[in-house]
Amino acid sequence: MSDALVFHFDVDGENFTSAGQASTQVKKNLRQLGLSPATIRQVSIAMYEGEINMVIHANGGTADVVVTEEYIEIVLKDHGPGIKNVEQAMQEGFSTATDSIRSLGFGAGMGLPNMKRYTDSLEIDTVLGEGTTITMRVNL
């Protein structure tokens, strides 16, 4: 695997039912590449949390996954409202989700902390009113 592999997905912000499809596909792709189950799980959980966040908070966006010999990088980009206070958003249990989102099983304030937990690096570039780009890496 000398060249980087790139997977691109559009994440539909209108459809909670289909949320997670990109992560499911990435998991399948990584399995085919023969990566370790632990690494695959780290990447897929982090991406899944991000995908769910894009759907419930930002009306969708795009997801790009780059696989190299050294790392897997996940870039999630949306044009949602942005994150007002990143430090606060990184705290376990903090959430701006509504009760209707919680009734769907999310919005417990674990999304961003989980994304950080399962990756080796996480960067958040957010502008209020313009959107958020989250870049995560899992080292191989």
Add this chain to the structure above:
Amino acid sequence: MKISMIRDLLDADLLCCEENLDSDVYSACGSDMMSDVLAYVKDQAVLLTGLVNPQVIRTAEMMDMVCIVFVRSKRPTEAMISMAADDGIVMMATDKRMYDACGTLYINGLIGTKAVHV
């Protein structure tokens, strides 16, 4: 514990993947909040939940879980059953409440998951 024993102990209706009933599982977790389930990786094999939407299946799939038990008489849709079947995840439904279902499995040897973060 065999998955078939979970079905028997909970008097549950099997909804798909009968061919995997003979699989062994060693731990379980119960929650209606999927982000809480995703927060802990310790090879949980069984998810007990009262939440009914497709993200339950996706969460189990991301966590490499092999069995989902719907409690409190909750019933998944045909589309959800189909998703689980595609992934080989055994799905069942019981009338027991979450507390009773978890307790029944626990005292019969299916311990929970230690709260260990990766």
